[in-house]
Amino acid sequence: MRDDEPAAGPLPYVEVTDEAYAARAAAGFTVREFEFAVQLSGRCPRCDHSTTSTLVDELYRREASVAAPDPGYRTVLCECDADHPSRPAGLRGCGAYWTLRLEVEA
Ligand SMILES: [Zn+2]
Ligand SMILES: [Zn+2]
Structure with missing residues (x-):
């Protein structure tokens, strides 16, 4: 079965999100707190x-106080370090973004 193989080459850079990204990232990401x-x-x-x-904590707090309700x-x-076509210079990754819920101690 090769149905899941990409049709042609690497994914182009596109700034996209999807509800499924957050769920998959939450399940598969390792969170290390320093x-x-x-x-x-x-x-x-x-x-x-x-x-x-x-x-970084400092940035995290500043952004949180300005923008995020939670x-x-x-x-x-x-x-990621891989190449994605159409990516603007100076950026990394494939353009995907998602929301992660962090457990923050009060
Ligand atoms: Zn990638
Ligand atoms: Zn990616």
């Missing part, structure tokens, strides 16, 4: 390359 940062690693739910994101939610971007 004193001032949270590191998320796993396979991107879109391109299936391994990706690691580091959320500070436990963070937007995570795919940051």
Whole structure:
């Protein structure tokens, strides 16, 4: 069975999200908490390359206070090292993003 193989070449870079991404990432990502940062690693739910994101606490708090109604939610971007066609210079990953619920201690 090769039905799941991509039809032609790597996925192009597209900034997209999908409800399924969050569910798959929540199930498959490893969350490591450090004193001032949270590191998320796993396979991107879109391109299936391994990706690691580091959320720094200072940034996390600043963004949370401005934008997010619930500070436990963070937007995570795919940051895989693979090439994706049509990707703007200076960016990484395939463009997929999703929301991750972090357990934050009050
Ligand atoms: Zn990728
Ligand atoms: Zn990706």
